Amino acid sequence: MDKMKIVSIVGARPQFVKMALVAEAAGAFRAVDFCIAHTGQHYDANMSDIFFRDLDIPSPKYNLNIGSGTHVETTGKMLQALERVLLKEAPDMVFVYGDTNSTLAGALAAVKMGIPLAHIEAGLRSFNRSMPEEINRLITDRVSDILFCPTKTAVHNLRREGITKGVFQVEDVMIEMLRKYSAIAGRRSRILGVLSQGPHEYYLATVHRACNTDDIARLKSLLKTFGLLKRPVIFPVHPRTTKAISANKIRVRPNVIMIDPVSYIDMLMLEKHACAILTDSGGMQKEAHFFHVPCVTLREETEWVETVSSGWNVLAGADEVKIRKALKHFSSPRRNVERRPARPALNHSLRSGSGQASPASRMIEIALKFLRSRR
Numbered sequence: 001m002d003k004m005k006i007v008s009i010v011g012a013r014p015q016f017v018k019m020a021l022v023a024e025a026a027g028a029f030r031a032v033d034f035c036i037a038h039t040g041q042h043y044d045a046n047m048s049d050i051f052f053r054d055l056d057i058p059s060p061k062y063n064l065n066i067g068s069g070t071h072v073e074t075t076g077k078m079l080q081a082l083e084r085v086l087l088k089e090a091p092d093m094v095f096v097y098g099d100t101n102s103t104l105a106g107a108l109a110a111v112k113m114g115i116p117l118a119h120i121e122a123g124l125r126s127f128n129r130s131m132p133e134e135i136n137r138l139i140t141d142r143v144s145d146i147l148f149c150p151t152k153t154a155v156h157n158l159r160r161e162g163i164t165k166g167v168f169q170v171e172d173v174m175i176e177m178l179r180k181y182s183a184i185a186g187r188r189s190r191i192l193g194v195l196s197q198g199p200h201e202y203y204l205a206t207v208h209r210a211c212n213t214d215d216i217a218r219l220k221s222l223l224k225t226f227g228l229l230k231r232p233v234i235f236p237v238h239p240r241t242t243k244a245i246s247a248n249k250i251r252v253r254p255n256v257i258m259i260d261p262v263s264y265i266d267m268l269m270l271e272k273h274a275c276a277i278l279t280d281s282g283g284m285q286k287e288a289h290f291f292h293v294p295c296v297t298l299r300e301e302t303e304w305v306e307t308v309s310s311g312w313n314v315l316a317g318a319d320e321v322k323i324r325k326a327l328k329h330f331s332s333p334r335r336n337v338e339r340r341p342a343r344p345a346l347n348h349s350l351r352s353g354s355g356q357a358s359p360a361s362r363m364i365e366i367a368l369k370f371l372r373s374r375r
């Protein structure tokens with residue numbers, strides 16, 4: 001039988017993390033020919049290359065070098081460039097990941113060219129259509145043939161939209177990554193020494209969502225709040241956020257330690273040893289939950305509702321009072337007693353290896369079954 005060709009489309013940091021184990025699993029299937037097309041949405045070395053190197057991801061066969069621009073412009077450029085890749089490769093299936101503009105462009109290119117499409121991390125919803133990611137998710141899920149959902153909530157969200165065909169709940173590949181890399185991070189990362197920080201002595205913060213970087217009042221409020229905290233705040237700053245801070249000359253207090261974006265293993269180390277995490281990233285909410293580190297989400301809503309219902313995550317937006325109240329709540333002695341949930345909320349995702357195939361292998365198996373059923 002001919003090999004089944006899968007083109008995997010990625011472009012932004014979290015997608016490299018989601019793809020790493022899928023690429024590894026695909027390599028173990030003799031029936032699969034897996035190649036990577038990188039849109040170039042993230043292009044700085046510490047936003048892209050470092051992930052390929054540290055996570056042993058095969059080099060992309062294509063790098064489209066699309067770079068920065070408006071959402072419409074970059075998505076349009078990606079679509080055109082991806083059409084050329086897909087014409088050349090003529091794959092049996094396209095894989096897209098998460099909710100970025102690269103996800104949307106990959107999904108549209110595949111569906112318009114009649115190529116079956118699998119969406120990894122399908123069904124997540126914030127129910128806030130002003131987020132570019134929400135639009136990307138809604139459209140990608142609508143046109144996907146296979147939808148890999150990481151949680152029951154995600155399956156339920158799709159059902160409410162009438163999407164039931166091709167839906168599979170498969171353990172979260174990001175959690176599989178955490179299991180694999182948290183010990184590796186402990187051995188390889190030097191970040192705590194470099195920053196002269198001890199475990200549980202600092203807060204870890206990240207801010208990159210458009211709602212926080214493009215609204216200067218919110219960004220100012222966040223930085224002011226970080227500056228009022230009684231401990232150092234390690235703040236790996238996304239390039240978008242760096243630009244907004246310098247363009248608006250926002251004052252940053254000395255306890256806020258601004259550093260360049262860090263590698264995946266350094267980020268895991270920083271997360272694991274933080275006394276709390278303040279973030280607007282989806283992945284970091286899950287990672288905080290995995291490490292049992294309190295998380296304050298700097299948004300009004302989250303796609304990872306399980307982290308909130310378990311008590312490990314509090315939604316505080318960019319409001320100084322709410323953020324400080326959330327941190328106080330986590331540090332109260334009573335709360336410390338409660339900080340050992342009997343059952344982790346993302347229990348499906350957090351279930352330890354039970355002898356079943358890894359989630360990434362399951363995804364490949366499901367994709368192969370789907371393709372064989374069509375031959």
Ligand code: UD1
Nearest residue numbers: 012013014041042043044047068069100101132133239240
């Ligand atoms: C994108 C995703 C977001 C994801 C995030 C992870 C969309 C709509 N958003 O947001 O869902 O959580 O990636 O980081 O796709 N820039 C650089 N160097 C880089 C990359 C970006 O300087 O390597 C700058 C550019 O000026 C760019 C800006 O950052 O315009 C924003 O980058 P972009 O990829 O558009 O969105 P992110 O904010 O990274």
